[in-house]
Amino acid sequence: MYEVLLAGGTASGKSTVARELERLGARRIDLDQVSRDVCAVGSEVCRRLAEAFGADVLDPRTGELDRALLARRAFSSEESTRELEAIELPAIGEELARRVRTAGDGVVVVEVPLLDRVEDMLYDVDEVVCVTCPLEVRRRRACGRGMDPADFDRRVAHQPSDEYLRAHADTVLDNSGDEEALVARVGAWWEERERAGWPRGGWARGCWRRA
Numbered sequence: 742m743y744e745v746l747l748a749g750g751t752a753s754g755k756s757t758v759a760r761e762l763e764r765l766g767a768r769r770i771d772l773d774q775v776s777r778d779v780c781a782v783g784s785e786v787c788r789r790l791a792e793a794f795g796a797d798v799l800d801p802r803t804g805e806l807d808r809a810l811l812a813r814r815a816f817s818s819e820e821s822t823r824e825l826e827a828i829e830l831p832a833i834g835e836e837l838a839r840r841v842r843t844a845g846d847g848v849v850v851v852e853v854p855l856l857d858r859v860e861d862m863l864y865d866v867d868e869v870v871c872v873t874c875p876l877e878v879r880r881r882r883a884c885g886r887g888m889d890p891a892d893f894d895r896r897v898a899h900q901p902s903d904e905y906l907r908a909h910a911d912t913v914l915d916n917s918g919d920e921e922a923l924v925a926r927v928g929a930w931w932e933e934r935e936r937a938g939w940p941r942g943g944w945a946r947g948c949w950r951r952a
């Protein structure tokens with residue numbers, strides 16, 4: 742297995758990169774999807790979210806999580822974002838480890854919105870790839886697909902900066918150009934590793950890994 746952490750902030754272009762890697766043959770795990778799965782109706786995570794953020798974050802009839810309401814409350818301050826993460830991250834970490842264990846051979850790409858929060862979850866990855874893009878361009882792209890600008894700003898305020906990502910990445914993919922340029926860069930990235938036989942940790946600078 743060759744395991745890649747693919748990190749980037751809101752609307753940086755992670756999914757565009759991950760889709761292309763999937764097309765080339767990688768298996769894809771999206772931490773946002775894992776975080777939705779651990780909030781399934783009736784889960785312990787949902788029960789604790791309702792306790793911390795108000796019973797009305799769960800639909801009284803179906804038990805379904807009102808994600809927009811929870812997002813407004815949880816991203817309103819540093820403290821409430823930490824509280825959200827204290828409830829969800831351990832469950833996300835467990836489920837992620839399970840999915841990686843059962844992913845089989847080949848290339849596995851894990852899409853990570855918050856690289857700084859996963860360092861304790863996974864440390865023997867082969868490569869950390871970050872997608873970066875100027876904040877204004879990301880805001881424009883996020884709003885272009887229907888995100889409220891205030892919601893974008895609230896979330897980004899709690900995310901690692903591009904400077905942090907660049908400092909922790911083995912490979913940086915700049916996405917300030919068009920999608921075609923990004924996809925071409927991904928193709929070149931894949932080809933280079935394919936030619937080298939996907940050597941485990943072959944491109945790692947290892948600056949953030951534990952021994």
Ligand SMILES: CC(C)(COP(=O)(O)OP(=O)(O)OC[C@H]1O[C@@H](n2cnc3c(N)ncnc32)[C@H](O)[C@@H]1O)[C@@H](O)C(=O)NCCC(=O)NCCS
Nearest residue numbers: 750751772773776808811812815829854855858896899900
């Ligand atoms: C608050 C929730 C329910 C809002 O759901 P919603 O459907 O609106 O968003 P979704 O889950 O699709 O996330 C979309 C994006 O929001 C941003 N985001 C999510 N969680 C966080 C966070 N804790 N801090 C900053 N940004 C975040 C990321 O850019 C992410 O890609 C949801 O974001 C959540 O459960 N977050 C906590 C889990 C978490 O920290 N996930 C990140 C995994 S590393």
Ligand SMILES: Nc1ncnc2c1ncn2[C@@H]1O[C@H](COP(=O)(O)OP(=O)(O)OP(=O)(O)O)[C@@H](O)[C@H]1O
Nearest residue numbers: 750751752753754755756757882886916918919920
């Ligand atoms: N280079 C680009 N030029 C123009 N639009 C782009 C480019 N890259 C991505 N986009 C668009 O920007 C939006 C965000 O891209 P994408 O979904 O890949 O980002 P993401 O990092 O996965 O976002 P999120 O984590 O918030 O879901 C999408 O609508 C996508 O089509």
